[in-house]
Structure formats: C-alpha cells, structure tokens
Amino acid sequence: MHRTPFRRTTAVASAAALTAVALLLAGCTASGGGAGSTPAGEPKEGGTLVYASGDAEPTCLDPHVGGNYPQALVATQYLEQLVTLDAEGNPVPWLADSWTVSDDGLTWDITVRSGVEFTDGTPLTSEAIAANVAHLQDPNTGSSTGYLAVQKIQSVEIVDDSTARLHLSSPDSALLESFSQPWLAIESPTALKRSKDENCASPVGTGPFVVSQWNRQQSIELDRNDAYASAPADATYTGPAHLEHIEWRFIPEAATRYAALASGEVDVIDNAQPDAIQQAEGNGSLVHLDAPRPGSSNRIELNSGQAPFDDEKVREAFIAAADVNPGIQSLFFGTAQRSYSPLSSVEPTAYSEPDLFDVDTDRANQLLDEAGWSARDSDGIRTKDGQRLTLRMPVSTNQSIPAEVSLFEQLQAAEKAVGFDIQLDQLDLSSWYGALAANDYELVSAPYTKVGPDVLRILYDSSGITPAPSGYFANHAKVDDPALDALLAQASATSDPAQRADLYQQAQRIVLEGYYILPLYDQQNHFLLRNDVEGVRTLAVSTPTFAEAWLDR
Amino acid sequence: MAGPLTPDPRPGTTATDAAPTEAASASVHLETAPPPSTARRALGVGRLLAVRLAGAVFVLWAVATITFLAVRAIPGDPAEAVLGGPGSQAGPDALAAARAQYGLDLPLGVQYLRYLGLLATGDLGTSFALHDDVAHVIAEQLPATLILTLVALVLAWVLALALAAWASRGGWGSRAVGGLLEITAAAVPHFWLGAVLIVLFSLTLGWLPAVSTSTPLGIVLPAVTLAIPLAGFLGQVMREQITDAVTSPFALSARARGEGSGGLFWRHALRHASLPAVTLTGWALGSLISGAVVVETLFARQGLGSTLYNAVRIRDVPVVIGVVLVVALVYVVVTILADLAERALDPRRRA
Numbered sequence: 001m002h003r004t005p006f007r008r009t010t011a012v013a014s015a016a017a018l019t020a021v022a023l024l025l026a027g028c029t030a031s032g033g034g035a036g037s038t039p040a041g042e043p044k045e046g047g048t049l050v051y052a053s054g055d056a057e058p059t060c061l062d063p064h065v066g067g068n069y070p071q072a073l074v075a076t077q078y079l080e081q082l083v084t085l086d087a088e089g090n091p092v093p094w095l096a097d098s099w100t101v102s103d104d105g106l107t108w109d110i111t112v113r114s115g116v117e118f119t120d121g122t123p124l125t126s127e128a129i130a131a132n133v134a135h136l137q138d139p140n141t142g143s144s145t146g147y148l149a150v151q152k153i154q155s156v157e158i159v160d161d162s163t164a165r166l167h168l169s170s171p172d173s174a175l176l177e178s179f180s181q182p183w184l185a186i187e188s189p190t191a192l193k194r195s196k197d198e199n200c201a202s203p204v205g206t207g208p209f210v211v212s213q214w215n216r217q218q219s220i221e222l223d224r225n226d227a228y229a230s231a232p233a234d235a236t237y238t239g240p241a242h243l244e245h246i247e248w249r250f251i252p253e254a255a256t257r258y259a260a261l262a263s264g265e266v267d268v269i270d271n272a273q274p275d276a277i278q279q280a281e282g283n284g285s286l287v288h289l290d291a292p293r294p295g296s297s298n299r300i301e302l303n304s305g306q307a308p309f310d311d312e313k314v315r316e317a318f319i320a321a322a323d324v325n326p327g328i329q330s331l332f333f334g335t336a337q338r339s340y341s342p343l344s345s346v347e348p349t350a351y352s353e354p355d356l357f358d359v360d361t362d363r364a365n366q367l368l369d370e371a372g373w374s375a376r377d378s379d380g381i382r383t384k385d386g387q388r389l390t391l392r393m394p395v396s397t398n399q400s401i402p403a404e405v406s407l408f409e410q411l412q413a414a415e416k417a418v419g420f421d422i423q424l425d426q427l428d429l430s431s432w433y434g435a436l437a438a439n440d441y442e443l444v445s446a447p448y449t450k451v452g453p454d455v456l457r458i459l460y461d462s463s464g465i466t467p468a469p470s471g472y473f474a475n476h477a478k479v480d481d482p483a484l485d486a487l488l489a490q491a492s493a494t495s496d497p498a499q500r501a502d503l504y505q506q507a508q509r510i511v512l513e514g515y516y517i518l519p520l521y522d523q524q525n526h527f528l529l530r531n532d533v534e535g536v537r538t539l540a541v542s543t544p545t546f547a548e549a550w551l552d553r
Numbered sequence: 554m555a556g557p558l559t560p561d562p563r564p565g566t567t568a569t570d571a572a573p574t575e576a577a578s579a580s581v582h583l584e585t586a587p588p589p590s591t592a593r594r595a596l597g598v599g600r601l602l603a604v605r606l607a608g609a610v611f612v613l614w615a616v617a618t619i620t621f622l623a624v625r626a627i628p629g630d631p632a633e634a635v636l637g638g639p640g641s642q643a644g645p646d647a648l649a650a651a652r653a654q655y656g657l658d659l660p661l662g663v664q665y666l667r668y669l670g671l672l673a674t675g676d677l678g679t680s681f682a683l684h685d686d687v688a689h690v691i692a693e694q695l696p697a698t699l700i701l702t703l704v705a706l707v708l709a710w711v712l713a714l715a716l717a718a719w720a721s722r723g724g725w726g727s728r729a730v731g732g733l734l735e736i737t738a739a740a741v742p743h744f745w746l747g748a749v750l751i752v753l754f755s756l757t758l759g760w761l762p763a764v765s766t767s768t769p770l771g772i773v774l775p776a777v778t779l780a781i782p783l784a785g786f787l788g789q790v791m792r793e794q795i796t797d798a799v800t801s802p803f804a805l806s807a808r809a810r811g812e813g814s815g816g817l818f819w820r821h822a823l824r825h826a827s828l829p830a831v832t833l834t835g836w837a838l839g840s841l842i843s844g845a846v847v848v849e850t851l852f853a854r855q856g857l858g859s860t861l862y863n864a865v866r867i868r869d870v871p872v873v874i875g876v877v878l879v880v881a882l883v884y885v886v887v888t889i890l891a892d893l894a895e896r897a898l899d900p901r902r903r904a
Contacts, residue, residue, distance in 0.1 A: 056863065057863065059683055060684065065636070066635075067636075139649070140650055140654075142636045142651050144636055196684065197685070200684055215855070216683065216690070216693060216855075216860075217859050217860055217863070249764070251764055251853040252853065253850065253851050255748055255751065256748075256751055256763055256764060256851055259751045259755050259763040260762075260853075262756055263755050263756055263759055263762070265755075265762050265763060265764060266764070398866075428866070429866070
C-alpha cells in the first residue's frame, strides 16, 4: 500500500503555517469597518449570536437528506466531516486522523480520531464511517449531493475499532474532497437508527453546537456542546465554543436582512447584496467577509447541442461580442471580480485564459458572416434562410440576484449590436428547471457548488447530456468531446496531485477554447458581520463556522 | 357644511325619542317594522345556516380541486420537495424513492381521489417537505397569523375612524385632504410600505425591530403595514356613509336639539355606518390573511403566510392545499357570521 505522507503530527505543523496564510487572506478579504473595529483581544465567553440567512429554511436539518446549500450552512455548526481543506485546497485531518490509499486506488483505509464522542454519547469509531456511507447510499434517505459523492464506494469493511477500509469500484481522486463537504458529514450511528423524521429534526454529530430546538418558519436554536473536543487540524482554537448559543434565523428579504443587521438585531447575515455591501463598507460597525464558493465559476453556458451554437463560429462570435466587464464593475459595486475560468478562483487548479474573452465586435461580425448569418432584418437581427438569430435565455430569479439580471440585460444590448437577439425569460426555479429539461434554451447561467476540480466531470462530461429520469442534467453546454471525456476520466483516476492538476487544466482549456462558456465571476458568498463578532472563518464549501467565534461586547 | 338649520319640530325631545323621525328619514325602520316571531326568526336562521353550510362544503371542495390542479400545473417535480427543493441536485434513484413514498408515481386521477378521500375524513395529509402532518403544521402557524391579522384589523378600524371623524367634521378642505389620504393609503402596496417602514423606524430611527418575533414590539411594523392600506379602504367607505348620515335630515334635527358634532358623529353617524362596517370586516379579514403572505415574508415572521410562500416555492402540494383550505374556511365562517350579525342589526333583513 502506498502511504500518503499525511500523519497527524506533520499535518498539524503544516496546518499551523497554512492557518497563518488563511488568516492573512481573511484579513485581505474582510474589508470595510475595519478601521472602527477594535483589535481582537482575549476572547470573551458566553453570549448569543444571531445569524440571519437569506437562503430558504431547510426542510431537514440532516444534510444527508437531499443536500443543498441552506443545509450545509446550518449543519456546519453541529456536524463535522472526516477531513477539511486548508487554504491551499489540500485535505487536512478532522474526524479522520489519517488515511492511506492502495496503489491501484481501489482500497482506502481511513482511521478515525480516538477520544471523540457524538453529542448523544456514542463514541466515534470506524463503525460511524460504515453507518454514514450506508445512510447516504440508502435510497430511503433521499440523498442527492452526498449520494453522488459516495457512488464509487462498493463496501465498507471494519478493520478494527478505529480503521475502516473502503472498497471502490473505480479509483476516485476526488474522494477526500467529497468527504470535506457538509453533505457527507459524520453523524452518530445510534442517532441514524432513529426514524427519518426524528433525525431530520435533531441530527446528532460531534460539532461545537447541538440543535436544541427548531421553531419552524422562525429559528433553529443551537446550544454550545460543552464537551466539544474535535476541532479540525487547521483550527487556531480547539476547546468548546466561546459562544453559549446561536439563534439561526431565516430572513428571505434582502433589504429586511440588511436592516436587521444594521440596527443590531442580528449579528451576521449571508447573501449580502452588492448595494448592501457597499453601504456596509461605509458603515463603521459592519465588516464584510467575502468567501467565494468552490467548484464552478458563475458562467453563461452556450447550448452547443443545437442550432445556432452547434456551429463553433457562432459561439466564438457570441463570446467576441460579449462585453461584460463594465456591467460587472457598475452593477456589483466592485464586489465581484471578472472570471476567465470554468472553475472558482478558490480552486487551486483553476485555469484562466483572459485573452480569449477580449471584446472584438469586428471579429464577431466577420465570424457571423462566415457562418452564413449574413442577412439582417428590419430590427438589425441577423437571419439565415429566413431564421432569426434568436437566443433563448431562461433566468432563474431564485438564483440570479437583481444585479445579475441587469448584467444579462446589458449583455443583451451588447450582443444586439452584432445581430444576436437574446430573449431573457425570468422564471421561478421550477419553471426554469422545466425549460432546461425541455431543451428550450440557447444560453443559461446555472450555479454548481462542489469542492474540487472534479466538478468539471459533472458539468462537461458527455454522460451529463442525457437527462436523468427526473429531467435533471448538469452538462447544460452539451459539450460532447471524447478527448475531454478521456481527460476527465483519467484525472478522476489519478492520485498524483501535479499530474491531476495538469489533466484538469487541459480539460479546462478544451472547454474555454471551444467557446462553450462565458465565465462571469465566482459564485458569490458575501457575509456581513457586526464588527464586535470575532473569530469567524469559513470551511470547505465557504460555509462560516462559529466554533472559534466570540462577541466583543 | 350641513344645510341651513331647520327648527326641531318637537322641541324638548331627547335623542332617543327622535328615533322614529331619524329612522324614517334614513329609511331604517327601527320601530315601524313589525317584530317577527321568535319561531320565524329561528327558522330563517336555520335555513340560512343550512344553505350556507352546503355552500361552504362546495366552496371548500372547489378550492381543494383548483389548488390541487394549479400546483400540479407548475412545471417541475413535486418529489424534489421531499428532497429539499429543486436546488438539491437530486439523483434519479432518490427521486424515484421519494415518488414511491408519497404515491407521486400514481396516475394524477388516482392521486386526486386519494387526496379527496383523506380530506373527507378530515385528514389534510403529510407535508412532502416538512415530514409532518399538515394539520399539525397549520396548527403551529395559525395563531401567529391570527394575532397579526386581528391586531391589524383593530388598528385599521381605529385609523379609519379617526380619519373619517376628522375629515367629516372639518370643512371642504379637510374632506378633500382626508379623501386623498385614504385613496393613497388604499393604493399603497404592502411590500413597498413595509420596506419604507423598516428603513424609517428600524434602520434610521432604531425605534422598532425589523424582524424580531421574540419581543412583543416585533408585531408593530407588520401590523401597521397591513393596517394602513386597509384603513384607507375602510375609511373611504365609512366616510361616504358618515357624510351621508351627518347631512341627512335626522342629523339636522339632532343638531338642532343641541347635539354637538362629536356626539352626532359617535351617536348617530357611526350607528348608521355600522351595517356596511360589519360586512366589510368579514371581507377585510380575508384580505388581511392574503396580505399576510407578503408581510410575513418581508418581516420574516412566523405564520401561515410564510408557510404558504415556502410551500409554493418548493411545490409542497399538501401544505399548499391545506393552507388554502384553512384560509377559505376562515373566509366562509366569517362571511356567515357577518351575515348573521347583519340580520341581528338590521330589522329589514329579519322580515
């Protein structure tokens, strides 16, 4: 067996160094209000932190069930994972102490930490890994995100009390990245034996807080876990939380959420909108925490599976005419950076090619002429054999914030100049999924969050073109390239980090140079905090943790 | 404002003595209508109730059916609701399991009949998303919404009466200003008004919480947001009735007997206007509950409104139908009560 050099001692040493980097980075990204806030001194104990989320209230507090972002946000406070990712995207120990992988990549031995107990008193043993994988794989659990991530695990063998052996059907270089996500958090095997409803209402983990009460449509109440002793290897503080209590509220309205924060009713908000961020930066009592999500960047995908984008020249013309930088600057008030990559800037293997996206309308016009779209109708829209050059773009108003919708409108105007007719159709989420399933689109912006570059396989492997029975498919650009499929499969089976990164960069080059996507910016994750909230940091999928937080009041 | 004062035909009579004159001129025949026998009255009420109950059952069935079809007509898969909504990137196996669990793989007609069968036994079913009895979900959320709507209703009446009293007692100018205020208030959208109140009272002045339901003060802004447009509407109707009343002959006679304008308003005009008020209150309660969807969402308040909003968003069919049915039921009950109250107040209806 090939042993990865990640024993706990070395891990802790490197984690300490990396934490310093992470703190530096946090210092860079936390802006506004910094001048007014007092430097963090000795942590103060106790107090209640009120968190207000703009995401929907989860329907189940166990992120194994379903598996979406609202669940990840709150579950980060009471559940923990086998590993977490350091500032450079490398897995570091958390509930797992160490791991080894066989040379063929098919057998993984994972050893869990000793001396850790779930909050219901169940000790953490290798049995927990087996029980959690089984729970994720059980169709009755109704897991989606977690289910997809453990698909290659064929069986879990209990070697001894602390070691579980995972047998895989094929190598999976993304396995540790998957295990760093809240959707694969480790829950008490005893608690998992309860009914689904019970487990949804009060999941049991090893986290710094426990769910004490869930008042539907109002709040989730979280109490401190006084026996907490399982901080991840990159933590700066490892004892029980300083905060005594967290009140987790749901405030869907962005303006209300900001008002509640500014007036001091709540301490932290998520989904801060560009205008609120700008206001907050002029407000001495608020701090901005920018934590872009990992996985894919926010991008517009060009449906290459049908006319007119089945013609690469038309795709290139669209990209050449796409003038989005001024819009991003003006509409997002400097809170979003332009991306030129399929991957989020927090992914270490992200590959950018800015030159491909230089605006050149002459080139766009020339390409469209060459592609046969040379005639124009009275509206100035190009035509070919009597067909207008129309692009349908369903926009999900649940996912695209108003600033983003305005950006699409600006793009619509820029593309009209060269003869594209973009029809924006604002839809609720269900109708939007319906339009995608019916293939009624030429352009679409669809977010996807997953830790690690393996998200490329979900988004651009040709197997993602065929819709599942639910109608859901992730390859919206309909990229169908055997060379790309081969690269992605090879990358998934490669455990050598350098080789893996190289393969993923080649894959990204194919996506970019094929003009399949127009990258816009990172998936936005902006938090605003009262400036007396100290010690907040974000974990693998950019969810905030309050394990080290305290209130300076 | 009123016409030239005419001398009272019967000097020395009290306000109550003047009732026949007042009733005759206002065509409210309090004394002249023959008192109906108790038996006839009971029969009338009984028949009314029977007709109303049959109607109510029909209305509830129609509401359940239309809602069932409407929610199903939204594109997408209700099985996603079981897995946490469309954002959960659900896999096909998970969706298939969810469909089987909730009978969503059955033909639509069978699902409808099964659902009606459950409703007939008073069972509202199980929420796809909340994994809980719909009746329990509603029982949990209903009190918060009822408190909000009742506070808003009382507030709306107080505002409407205050405005009407002020406007009807002043001259032409104050009536015009009052009318303008009422029209503006009635036309203001809840969403915009709520946002303005939050910015003013929570963000700028810091007097009232924007969201907190943990303190009693938290109800003030949501209730005011609901009450202002309703007060505008009620005020318009009330003012018409009051103006009508204070300029009619019985008012002139009362005035001539030395009744001040305050007394005239409270003792005579209001009584005259109370009939449409009862009908309006029934209507207002219904409109308040629908307004609660917006206000509860805006102020992040617990209640049926935000429950409905969330359920529609993720296509949680049983909860949507359950909430809509309860709102319809409240509407029907209030209408019946208003009808009975009108009969009690207005002798003409009893004949």
